[in-house]
Amino acid sequence: RPIIGVLALQGAYDIHAERLTELGASVRLVRRPEQLAGLDGLIIPGGESTTFLKHLERAGFYDALDEFVHTKPTFGTCAGCILLAKDVANPTQRSFGVLDIAVERNAYGRQNDSAILSTETTLPGGPMEMVFIRAPRISRIGEGIEILARRGDDPALVRKGPLLAATFHPELSTDTRVHQLFLDMVHQARS
Numbered sequence: 001r002p003i004i005g006v007l008a009l010q011g012a013y014d015i016h017a018e019r020l021t022e023l024g025a026s027v028r029l030v031r032r033p034e035q036l037a038g039l040d041g042l043i044i045p046g047g048e049s050t051t052f053l054k055h056l057e058r059a060g061f062y063d064a065l066d067e068f069v070h071t072k073p074t075f076g077t078c079a080g081c082i083l084l085a086k087d088v089a090n091p092t093q094r095s096f097g098v099l100d101i102a103v104e105r106n107a108y109g110r111q112n113d114s115a116i117l118s119t120e121t122t123l124p125g126g127p128m129e130m131v132f133i134r135a136p137r138i139s140r141i142g143e144g145i146e147i148l149a150r151r152g153d154d155p156a157l158v159r160k161g162p163l164l165a166a167t168f169h170p171e172l173s174t175d176t177r178v179h180q181l182f183l184d185m186v187h188q189a190r191s
């Protein structure tokens, strides 16, 4: 069984852990940098990316995570997507830059702070529910990045190699396809 870490400093980590457990993975909540050792993959959940950064600046955590995301399968949702992105706007802030996308934080405006949409996806099984909470907008994608779902014209679920990023919160829907996809990516990376 793969061991999947869920960064548990802040934000929506619990339900990610539940989803992964439902799908048969072993889960480790990661609160200290040394807990990254031996993981097969990691989810960086939604929350507040500035708060994540504040926590991470302590005790070498930022650098440990930076190394992890550059070498192991990682799935960033919402704030996690922002942390993986190469360019962050509104305002600009530090990020791991491992995924060649640009994101604009809190980009869908006051009225659209939260939204539940159903959208086409390239994943088998028909349209997918997507829950957005103060979501970022992916405003640019680099070469070789696959778009698996969109919000309007904007990419909302993207993948490249062992990296997956969503601007929404897949853990808040009962649909487990996105978590299953990440587990498939982890299996692929192990074999």
Ligand code: GLN
Pocket (backbone or CB within 6 Å): 045, 046, 047, 048, 049, 050, 077, 078, 079, 080, 082, 105, 106, 133, 134, 135, 136
């Ligand atoms: N607005 C948050 C940020 O900018 C992201 C929101 C979320 O993760 N649901 O970091």
